[in-house]
Amino acid sequence: MNFAGSGRAMNSRALARSYRHTAALHSPAMRASVTAGAALAGWQYGRGRGGGWWRHGNGGYGWVGPLFWPFAYFDIYDYALWGPRIGAPFWYYGYDDIYAGLFGPYDYQGLSGYLPPRDAAGGPDRLALLCGEDSREIxxxxxxxxxxxIDPTEAQRAALDDLANASVTSAQKIKAACPSSIALTxxxxxxxxxxxxxxMIAGVATVQPPLEKLYGLLNDEQKARLNAVAEDQERKTERRRSRSLAPPCDVTQSSSLRWPTEEIETRLRPADTQRAKLTALQDASTKAADMLATSCRPEEAxxxxxxxxxxxxRLDVMLQAVKQVRTALDDFYATLNDEQKAQFEAIGPRRTSVADRADMMQRYGRR
Incomplete structure (x- = not known):
C-alpha cells in the first residue's frame, strides 16, 4: 500500500477549508466526509464506495492516522442537544475501533503524513485540526x-453564559488529548x-452541571421550542442524506473484523504459553464487544x-472495555520477542494493502 501522498493530501486546500468552515463542521454528514478524506489520505484506490475496512457505518472513521475520534466534541453535543438521529455518529464508536487499534491499518509511512510540520511556518498542525478547535465560535x-x-430571562441568560464557558473548557480538555506523536504498536x-x-469523560462532566441548571430553569414552552429546533435539524439532516446508513451499534461482525487467527499462527508461531495469553486477549476482546453492544441504547434518553x-x-463503558483489552494485550506482548512483535504489527497494514488491491481489481479489473 502506498501512503506516499498522505502529506500532500492532508495539505490540500479543499480539506483545509472544510476544517475551518464552521457551518460545514456542524453537519454530521460533512464531518464524516472530511474524516473519510483525512483517513484515506494517500489511499490509492479506496476513496470511492469501498473505503477502508475500519470505516464506520455512517461513512466516517474512528481512526484517522494516529488520532482516535476526530471531531469528538461535535459528536457529543449533537446527540445531547438534537437526539439520536442527528447524534447517531456518537454511537458508531465502539468495539470496531478497539479492533482497529489492535490491528492498526497504517504503517509508519502512512502515519508520518499526519505529523505536524517541522517548520512552524510550514502550515497548520493538520492533526490538531481534526482533534478539534477550542474557540467558542467553532x-x-x-x-x-x-x-x-428560548428567549432567556435574566437568570436563564446567566446560566446560558455559564454553559458557554463550560462548553469551551470541555472542548479544551478534549483537544488537549490529541496525540503529539504517532504510536507504532x-x-x-x-x-x-x-x-x-x-x-471526553472529563469534558462531559464539565458540561453536565451547567446544562442541568439551565434546563431546570426552562419552562415547558421553552423546552418545546428546543424540541422543535431538534426536529427541524432532523428534517434537514434527512433531506441531505443521500444513501442508507448502517444502524449504529450494529453487532453483525463483518469478515474484515474477525480475528486473524490463522495469520497470527503463521506469522508468530506462538509457543504454548504465548498461545494461552493470545486466547486470553481474544476472550477480553469478545467481552469488550459484548459490553459495548449491551450499553448501546441511543433511543432511551x-x-x-x-x-x-x-x-x-457510554464513554465509561468504552473506557472499561479499552482497559480490559489493553491489559490482556500487554500480558500477551510481554511473552513475545522483537520479531514476533514486528510480525503482529504488520498484520493490520497488510490487511489494508490487501483490501486496497482487491478494491483496485474490482474497479479496474474489467477494463
Missing part, C-alpha cells in the same frame, strides 16, 4: 441558537485511545440532560 455549543430559541494505540476517552448523561455512561 468548538462550543451553539449558544446563540439556543438563546434565540497496538499497546501505544490503545493507550492513546484510552487517553482520548478519559478526556428523552431530554438533553439525560442524553448528555448517556454519553458519559
Amino acid at each position: 468548538a462550543g455549543l451553539p449558544i446563540d441558537l439556543i438563546a434565540q430559541t 497496538a499497546s501505544g494505540r490503545l493507550a492513546s485511545m484510552q487517553q482520548r476517552i478519559e478526556a 428523552a431530554t438533553p440532560t439525560a442524553r448528555l448523561a448517556a454519553t458519559g455512561k
Whole structure:
C-alpha cells in the first residue's frame, strides 16, 4: 500500500477549508466526509464506495492516522442537544475501533503524513485540526441558537453564559488529548485511545452541571421550542442524506473484523504459553464487544440532560472495555520477542494493502 501522498493530501486546500468552515463542521454528514478524506489520505484506490475496512457505518472513521475520534466534541453535543438521529455518529464508536487499534491499518509511512510540520511556518498542525478547535465560535455549543430559541430571562441568560464557558473548557480538555506523536504498536494505540476517552469523560462532566441548571430553569414552552429546533435539524439532516446508513451499534461482525487467527499462527508461531495469553486477549476482546453492544441504547434518553448523561455512561463503558483489552494485550506482548512483535504489527497494514488491491481489481479489473 502506498501512503506516499498522505502529506500532500492532508495539505490540500479543499480539506483545509472544510476544517475551518464552521457551518460545514456542524453537519454530521460533512464531518464524516472530511474524516473519510483525512483517513484515506494517500489511499490509492479506496476513496470511492469501498473505503477502508475500519470505516464506520455512517461513512466516517474512528481512526484517522494516529488520532482516535476526530471531531469528538461535535459528536457529543449533537446527540445531547438534537437526539439520536442527528447524534447517531456518537454511537458508531465502539468495539470496531478497539479492533482497529489492535490491528492498526497504517504503517509508519502512512502515519508520518499526519505529523505536524517541522517548520512552524510550514502550515497548520493538520492533526490538531481534526482533534478539534477550542474557540467558542467553532468548538462550543451553539449558544446563540439556543438563546434565540428560548428567549432567556435574566437568570436563564446567566446560566446560558455559564454553559458557554463550560462548553469551551470541555472542548479544551478534549483537544488537549490529541496525540503529539504517532504510536507504532497496538499497546501505544490503545493507550492513546484510552487517553482520548478519559478526556471526553472529563469534558462531559464539565458540561453536565451547567446544562442541568439551565434546563431546570426552562419552562415547558421553552423546552418545546428546543424540541422543535431538534426536529427541524432532523428534517434537514434527512433531506441531505443521500444513501442508507448502517444502524449504529450494529453487532453483525463483518469478515474484515474477525480475528486473524490463522495469520497470527503463521506469522508468530506462538509457543504454548504465548498461545494461552493470545486466547486470553481474544476472550477480553469478545467481552469488550459484548459490553459495548449491551450499553448501546441511543433511543432511551428523552431530554438533553439525560442524553448528555448517556454519553458519559457510554464513554465509561468504552473506557472499561479499552482497559480490559489493553491489559490482556500487554500480558500477551510481554511473552513475545522483537520479531514476533514486528510480525503482529504488520498484520493490520497488510490487511489494508490487501483490501486496497482487491478494491483496485474490482474497479479496474474489467477494463
